[in-house]
Amino acid sequence: MGKASVPAGEAYTIELRRRYDAQIDDVWDAVTSPERLRRWLKPITGDLRPGGTFEFDGGEHGEILRCEPxxxxxxxxxxxxxxxxxxxxxxxxxxxxxxxxxxTEFELIHAAVVEEPLFPTYGPGAGGVGWDLALLTLARLLAGGETAGHEAVEKSPEAREFIRRSAAAWGEAHLAAGGDPEHVAAAVEATTTFYAPDPA
Structure with missing residues (x-):
């Protein structure tokens, strides 16, 4: 479900693939409609067209580089x-x-040129676990279920086990991409603690 690659130059890439039991136009609407984005990701504002900029409620922001519906x-x-x-x-x-x-076949690719300490500390799970949680919520939305954004999902009792398994799977992807086993183990632990801190 997830794949990581070691640097090509300075970039790290994570890839996620899913299949949704929904028509492509419905999935496209879910990833581009502000009303639906807020239900599985976060509220978004901006000039949502090619060349425009956007900002999520949470600080993530950027420019729309390509849009081919x-x-x-x-x-x-x-x-x-x-x-x-x-x-x-x-x-x-x-x-x-x-x-x-x-x-619909869905693929998400997040390519990052990151500085210390993000990748060395967390490995591909830094982004991978967050996207796994978001896509879990997207699946619920497309299936007609109630959603409250993936940050609410993260606080549910079931989320801790999901996060633990996701972090471990990204660790396996990191190993397959050539990661050092000792570094990978530390990164999996750091990622798990970040997303699911000990409730005690």
Whole structure:
């Protein structure tokens, strides 16, 4: 479900693939409509067209680089004012393709040029676990379920086990991409603690 790659130059890439039992136009609407984005990701504001800028309630912001309905959306993705909350630059690309049975193949690629200490501390789970949680909430939205954004999901009792498994899976992807086992183990522990701190 997740894949990580080691630096190509200075960039790290995480890839997530899902299949949703929903028509491609419905999935496209869910990833581009402000009303639906707030239900599985976060509230969004901005000039939501190619060349425009956006900002999520939470500080993530960027520019809409490509928009080819209903198949491709690519944005720059920065954190905090001027991107200083997560030093470096990153881009998120969403690709959709119609499946054989009226379903939709979904792919999200997050490529980042990040500085210390983000990747060394957390590995690909830094972004991977967050996207896993968001896409879990997107799946609920597309299935017609009630959602309150993935941050609410993170606080549910079931979320701790989901986060633990997600962090471990991103650790396996990191190992497969050539990560040092000792570094990977520390990164998985740091990521798990970040997303699911000990309630005690």
């Amino acid at each position: 209903p198949r491709l959306l690519k944005v720059s993705w920065l954190y905090g004012p001027d991107g200083d909350a997560w030093p470096g630059t990153s881009e998120v690309e969403v690709r959709l393709a119609p499946g054989p049975n009226g379903d």
